[in-house]
Amino acid sequence: MAKLNINSKYRMPSGYEIPVLGYGVYQTPADIASDVVQHALKVGYRHVDSAVAYRNEQPSAEAMKKSGIPRDELFFTTKIPPRQMTYDNAKKHIKNTLQVTGFDYVDLYLLHAPYGGKENRIGAWKALVEGVEAGKIRSIGVSNYGVHHLDELEGWIKSVDEKHGKCKGGVISVNQIELHPWLARKDIVEWCQKRGIVVEAYSPLVRATKTQDPLLLPLAKKYEKTTSQILLRWSLQKGFVPLPKSVTNSRIEENAQIYDFELSDEEMKKLDTGVYEPCAWDPTVSHD
Template identity: 50%
Template sequence: MSTLTRASKRPLNSGYEIPVFGFGARLSPYSARKYGSEASCGEALAQSGVSRGDVFVTSKVFKGGYNETKGAIDCGLRESGLEYFDLDLNHSPYGGPDARKGAWLALVEAKRDGKIRSMGVSNYGTHHLQGTEEYIAELEKKLGKGNGGEISVGQWELHPWLCRPDIVEWCHSRGIAIQAYSPLVRGRRFEDPTLKRLAENYDQSGAQILLGWSLQKGWFVIKGFIPLPKSGTPTRISANADVFDFELSSEDMELLTTTEYAPCGWDPTMTPVDE
């Protein structure tokens, strides 16, 4: 992690780049189209004075087919005042194959029209991912090579007690960037003996150790997860971003990693493919 900084980015399958560290916006007060925060995020960006090109903005569409997704993208852009989203994700696999295909097609068209730059999925299981990959091939056969979209980013709850090795391997083999939401396990594991011992040894908080683990996890051709910590407290937001001056040893990475399957939130990855 010594080669990473807060400004580091990594390439996406879309040809764009994504920062290696991000922030969840659900607490401000909510996030994405389902949560209704696009207007507040757009307003904050406008008031910040920061150049649009220096901010990577992600939105999500929730449990919709083609028409619902098109409407959500247009409404989100209108309410946020932005000309485009850097990334738009289908928030979950719910709705069945037809809904997932419709949502994907709407994302493909939005990317074609310059409304979004990169596209991806959230909370998909490997069976949903495989179906999306097959639908991309189907669209390319119908519309021409390169016209089926590409999975640039996948987003899941990921932390030492929920490593999802099958999903991670599937994404790594296809160059898909992996975002980790709930990387701090909603604060529920801060009393874990191993985490507390590592925090003391590295002179970091438990939250910083977990974020370091996330940044370092999965260092193959693709470097690490992209953690998305959430907080409404400015001091904690600053501390969460201050994680680029230490590196966990490989032994400590292995020590902290478990084989547990313990989501702290919902887990749509297990949804049957037809639901």
């Protein structure tokens, strides 16, 4: 694989680029979000993953502005809330995001989860497409979408494109799902990668539940890395965009130090044998 560094990017189907490492702010309190995001940017992160539901869009954006880094070198993601998947709600959230962040555009806007039934999911997607057409959003995608819902959205997009012209139904650039060796989601990953859709990995550190796992400890010892760094390296070498989260400065720094070693093919295969364990969200379950 090509040698990666903290400045590496992937090109999305939209034509825009996305940094291969993101800094997640899920469950980060608004009153500390600005400080930790500023630290992440000092370390070298250029990609911040927020959401309306996280209630920290504003301080995350504030930190990006305070960094002094040019806006076009930064990448900001947010999401339409899971339980508000309608066309009208999505339009309101897009407008509000731009107001609270003060940004002229959002780099990536996702549907947070496939709730609400097909009509409402498609309605929310249409709002994102209109946001792209209006120049308010650069790239759009989904989160927590399994193959069932990806097929549904792709079918709708194709029908619109056939009637109104290429890209009129929008372009899926990203699917953000929980991914790690114990939740590999091979069917979803294959669906996306076959179409060039970027796969983002949230909870890549398995919520710190595998820090002493015997699958990881020998590799951590061999490479003189932490087990968290081994997990993030696995994610990178799978071609994913991992989104580690932490509010501890030392861990924010540690999670970015994953470019000076590479796991072998054999080691990657061993990690791929991780055993499935239930997670909070299962994208293979229909939420119609």
